[in-house]
Amino acid sequence: QSALTQPASVSGSPGQSITISCTGTSSDVGSYSLVSWYQQHPGKAPKLIIYEVDKRPSGVSNRFSGSKSGNTASLTISGLQAEDEADYSCCSHAPSSTFDVVFGGGTKLTVL
């Protein structure tokens, strides 16, 4: 499958809100509520921050929220903080003859 499409970079000032989009197709994002988001600081392991479109794991700040409309999923971070500066990647179920997930290309968030 083709990778999901994310913007290469987004930026925002402390306290602002930003949204990162993740665009797939009607075969993946558009058909299933199985979108997840991962945060990755440089040199660190990815961390799950959103699963099943809009659910937050225990311990993840409620400043992080997820949503989906049609073939596009979105991650919104409100009240931006310096520590939010990281790479963010989306992932979706994508039915296939082999195992069936596809990732986005990742988005670098810069907190100005």
Next chain:
Amino acid sequence: EVQLLDSGGGLVQPGGSLRLSCAASGFTFSNYAMIWIRQAPGKGLEWVSVIGGGGGTTDYADSVKGRFTISRDNSKNTLYLQMSSLRAEDTAQYYCAKFPYSNSGYSGRYFDYWGQGTLVTVSS
């Protein structure tokens, strides 16, 4: 506390082999499917291989099929990835990760814990 510790990466020549390991702790390892995911320099994440909790079910990305073998030793709480016929395009940070649901195969299609990664560089 769940911990996944990746190891085994390094520099290898094209055509060479390498075995990655992922030592797990803090959960009942045999109850959970596991996955290897890689990230090439400047690229997005890519799933490489998955294995069921018992080790009897496996799957591979087309890019590595026939060259990589995933396995696990539940008595040692360790996941492996045997890589052979390595190519330059296999150069990446390799992460092991855990599926979220016990005894539920690949349910959820997300990964709740990840290792810190191990770097594989294929170059002459």
